[in-house]
Amino acid sequence: KLSNKDDISNEDKVTGHIYVLSSLSEKPEIKSIKDLYKIGFCTTSIEERISNSENETTFLMAPVKIVSAYKTFNLDPQKFESIIHNFFSERCLDVKIADKKGNYKMPKEWYIVPINAIEEIIQLIINNQHLNYKFDHLQNRIIKC
Numbered sequence: 223k224l225s226n227k228d229d230i231s232n233e234d235k236v237t238g239h240i241y242v243l244s245s246l247s248e249k250p251e252i253k254s255i256k257d258l259y260k261i262g263f264c265t266t267s268i269e270e271r272i273s274n275s276e277n278e279t280t281f282l283m284a285p286v287k288i289v290s291a292y293k294t295f296n297l298d299p300q301k302f303e304s305i306i307h308n309f310f311s312e313r314c315l316d317v318k319i320a321d322k323k324g325n326y327k328m329p330k331e332w333y334i335v336p337i338n339a340i341e342e343i344i345q346l347i348i349n350n351q352h353l354n355y356k357f358d359h360l361q362n363r364i365i366k367c
Contacts, residue, residue: 238265238299240292240306242340243272245332247284251317258315259289259340260332261306263299279319279327289337292344302347303331309343309352310335312359339364 243260245252252258260281264271268291275281294302307314307330315332333340339357342364346352358365 234295237294237297238263239268239271240294240299240302240344241268241271241288242290242337243281243286244289245282245284245286247282249282249284252282252284255315255334257334257336258332259335259337260286260329261303261310261340262331263294263303265299277322279321280329280331282317282319282329282332283321290341290344305347305352306340306343307331307333310340310357313357336362 240261240263243262245258245260247253262271262280268288272281272286272288275286276284310333313334314330315334316328317332318326318328320326335357339362343352343355343357346355346364354367355364356367357363
């Protein structure tokens with residue numbers, strides 16, 4: 223369950239957060255990418271998770287902005303995140319980012335997809351309907367299989 227559901231009770235346990243972020247990078251090669259979003263999860267607060275973003279390659283060594291956030295209840299947020307990542311796998315950003323020591327890393331959780339498609343797949347997963355859909359990267363939208 224996620225927090226935007228009406229049927230959450232006191233027995234439901236918060237297991238983490240799914241978040242969608244946009245980069246505030248000033249690097250032209252990042253700034254110029256339309257519809258670039260990081261989809262991730264954390265078990266801490268999202269604010270705590272992103273507090274050091276400008277020093278972490280996973281955040282492209284830049285500040286980030288929270289676009290969407292969901293609390294997860296009674297489920298493994300890592301599994302939920304994995305479903306989303308697999309769904310958009312063809313649109314994963316392929317980039318190498320240098321850390322402060324000059325070591326290159328390849329962040330894997332950035333996707334070039336419209337925000338409405340990300341929010342749509344989250345709803346489809348919540349409703350357990352995601353297996354009936356796929357992301358059509360040519361039309362840049364979710365379609366029924």
